[in-house]
Amino acid sequence: MASTAKTLYEKIWNAHVVERRDDGTCLIWIDRHLVHEVTSPQAFEALRVAGRKVRRPDLTLAVPDHNLPTTARRDSAGLRIPIADPESAQQLAALERNAPEFGIRLIGDADAEQGIVHVVGPEQGFSLPGATIVCGDSHTACHGGLGALAFGIGTSEVEHVLATQTLLLKQSKTMEVRVEGDLGPGVTAKDVVLYICGVLGASGGTGYVIEYTGSAIRGLSVEGRLTVSNMAIEHGARAGLIAPDDKTIAYVEGRPYAPKGADWDKAVAWWRSLATDAGARYDRVVIIDAADIQPTVTWGTSPEDTGAIGGVVPDPASFADPSKQEAAQKSLAYMGLTAGQKLSEVEVQNVFIGSCTNSRIEDMRAAAAVVKGRQKAANVRWAIVVPGSGLVKAQAEAEGLDKIFIAAGIEWREPGCSACLAMNPDKVPAGERCASTSNRNFVGRQGPGARTHLVSPAMAAAAAVTGKLTDVRELIG
Amino acid sequence: MTPIRHVAGTAIPFGRKNVDTDVIIPAHWLKTITRTGLGRGAFETIRAEPGNIFDDPAYTGAQILIAGDNFGCGSSREHAAWALLDMGITCVLAPSFSDIFSGNAFKNGILTVCLPQDAIDRLMEVAKDHPIDIDLETQTVTTPFQDRFTFDIDPFRKACLLDGLDEVGLTLARDAAIRKHEAKISADLPFLAQAG
Numbered sequence A: 001m002a003s004t005a006k007t008l009y010e011k012i013w014n015a016h017v018v019e020r021r022d023d024g025t026c027l028i029w030i031d032r033h034l035v036h037e038v039t040s041p042q043a044f045e046a047l048r049v050a051g052r053k054v055r056r057p058d059l060t061l062a063v064p065d066h067n068l069p070t071t072a073r074r075d076s077a078g079l080r081i082p083i084a085d086p087e088s089a090q091q092l093a094a095l096e097r098n099a100p101e102f103g104i105r106l107i108g109d110a111d112a113e114q115g116i117v118h119v120v121g122p123e124q125g126f127s128l129p130g131a132t133i134v135c136g137d138s139h140t141a142c143h144g145g146l147g148a149l150a151f152g153i154g155t156s157e158v159e160h161v162l163a164t165q166t167l168l169l170k171q172s173k174t175m176e177v178r179v180e181g182d183l184g185p186g187v188t189a190k191d192v193v194l195y196i197c198g199v200l201g202a203s204g205g206t207g208y209v210i211e212y213t214g215s216a217i218r219g220l221s222v223e224g225r226l227t228v229s230n231m232a233i234e235h236g237a238r239a240g241l242i243a244p245d246d247k248t249i250a251y252v253e254g255r256p257y258a259p260k261g262a263d264w265d266k267a268v269a270w271w272r273s274l275a276t277d278a279g280a281r282y283d284r285v286v287i288i289d290a291a292d293i294q295p296t297v298t299w300g301t302s303p304e305d306t307g308a309i310g311g312v313v314p315d316p317a318s319f320a321d322p323s324k325q326e327a328a329q330k331s332l333a334y335m336g337l338t339a340g341q342k343l344s345e346v347e348v349q350n351v352f353i354g355s356c357t358n359s360r361i362e363d364m365r366a367a368a369a370v371v372k373g374r375q376k377a378a379n380v381r382w383a384i385v386v387p388g389s390g391l392v393k394a395q396a397e398a399e400g401l402d403k404i405f406i407a408a409g410i411e412w413r414e415p416g417c418s419a420c421l422a423m424n425p426d427k428v429p430a431g432e433r434c435a436s437t438s439n440r441n442f443v444g445r446q447g448p449g450a451r452t453h454l455v456s457p458a459m460a461a462a463a464a465v466t467g468k469l470t471d472v473r474e475l476i477g
Numbered sequence B: 001m002t003p004i005r006h007v008a009g010t011a012i013p014f015g016r017k018n019v020d021t022d023v024i025i026p027a028h029w030l031k032t033i034t035r036t037g038l039g040r041g042a043f044e045t046i047r048a049e050p051g052n053i054f055d056d057p058a059y060t061g062a063q064i065l066i067a068g069d070n071f072g073c074g075s076s077r078e079h080a081a082w083a084l085l086d087m088g089i090t091c092v093l094a095p096s097f098s099d100i101f102s103g104n105a106f107k108n109g110i111l112t113v114c115l116p117q118d119a120i121d122r123l124m125e126v127a128k129d130h131p132i133d134i135d136l137e138t139q140t141v142t143t144p145f146q147d148r149f150t151f152d153i154d155p156f157r158k159a160c161l162l163d164g165l166d167e168v169g170l171t172l173a174r175d176a177a178i179r180k181h182e183a184k185i186s187a188d189l190p191f192l193a194q195a196g
């Protein structure tokens, strides 16, 4: 007998199928489309050339983030400070032209709500549980933390969604990653997802949509869940999902784009019905004991290269797979590390706290709690905190967090993608190390030759004050 | 998109194997804002070599490129297809293509034709000083010397290329179904049907 029990993914998918073709491809309705300056110019250009319109500008929101400098954007007279890189300036100018031309709301570089698209979407209530959400950016999976089916798309697909508000997709397989138990002190959402990256590997989720479940996930705040889902793509998954619950509903309520009145009640009732039914089957299940997760760092050039802070750099020969042995060898050469070296003795010259993975208010608070009353270590050349949006920045300033960072010698910046990727002025110099709260430690990601160690905000703050990768539990007692 | 029925004329006998998308269009061209204009960056590193085939006056205005095995491998950048189109290429012949590249080429109205290595070798020879003829309707490649090679193509892709239909155009043709769904979510899930 076919089971009628459904997973969260299947319920959202089914609610969005416009048409199913014979070969199994489905035309899927898209509820929300976030647009930024890097992957959209050619999509708008194609619409213009073909004389097409944006079908639902009201379901589309444009926010510049990747190219924006995180230094002041207006001078004392309120005039725009020109952007030095002409190509960055050109991409930003294109978005500023295209959004109004096609009737799309633009949250511009000087608006209080501007920030990283994946921070702005949930913060504005534009991203909602149960919605299909796309953006021309692979970390769109982030919004899955709300229980939205969210994934990154390419420029042709951006054009397709702009013109039709739909996408052609094949249904993914489902995987449950269940994290049961209590997280230890100093262990955060970021450590959980880095640990999962280590368990699944960078391609373990390929072809799947992953639902994160279990008491440790339910115990996370909504912001922590966004951090976990953000990195679903780093284990190769199309999207991540976490079932909406009371915390999600409380998070969404009252936000500018959130439903109101009778619509709100209807929404809440539907969101409560979305959780995976008892007896529903996943194609694969991975179970993790929360007690096994320690504060985690990466040592290599793939997010799967993770280790507990108390551990050592692994010996490439210790990997069973010969191609992984070779990759690990290359990683260690690039990273300037030797097998057997203690991770807690690796010195860093740079610290970056920010990115769509970790730039929300709780991240700011966690970092400030560690920094408070301490000073940036002398060997740390550059340490910056980049809030994920103007609203996060304002909130942090209202709580005095900016003063804690500045007093410690850490810079407090304007919102944007910043040193997450080397597309704006915030870069890590070749050969130097960076303890970074971002999501990718690829070769050259933070600048040519830059060496990235992915960590949580608390761990990044600990590295800033000690000058090396440090077990934050030693500082928080 | 411009329909493709028949492409005939000069072909560039390039033939190199494993040409990745970084060779087709180097990464520093990715920060552009238009699809057009990328032709200037196409095969930039090869064009830096004196006497390279792309700047050979014998092949100016060619719409056909004859390439080697595994053409378009590497990064998924759609810019590779845009760059070829912008340099005037509408048809690429090769023993094999990377999947992502041929998908991107198709989406942009470029015909990719797979032929066995010996057929490609023969066409490379002919193309040095004679035109090549590709007919999509009959799925054949011919030369002035009575050579005749047939090729396979996915029927859906063939139909789209013949009629100049792009994926966006095809989906727009499903407007009735889309409207129906839109009406349904407005009734059932009004909070998703509208933002705010």
Ligand code: SF4
Pocket: A065, A066, A116, A117, A118, A137, A139, A355, A356, A357, A416, A417, A420, A421, A438, A439
């Ligand atoms: S912060 Fe980094 S990962 Fe996130 S959207 Fe920006 S560049 Fe992409």
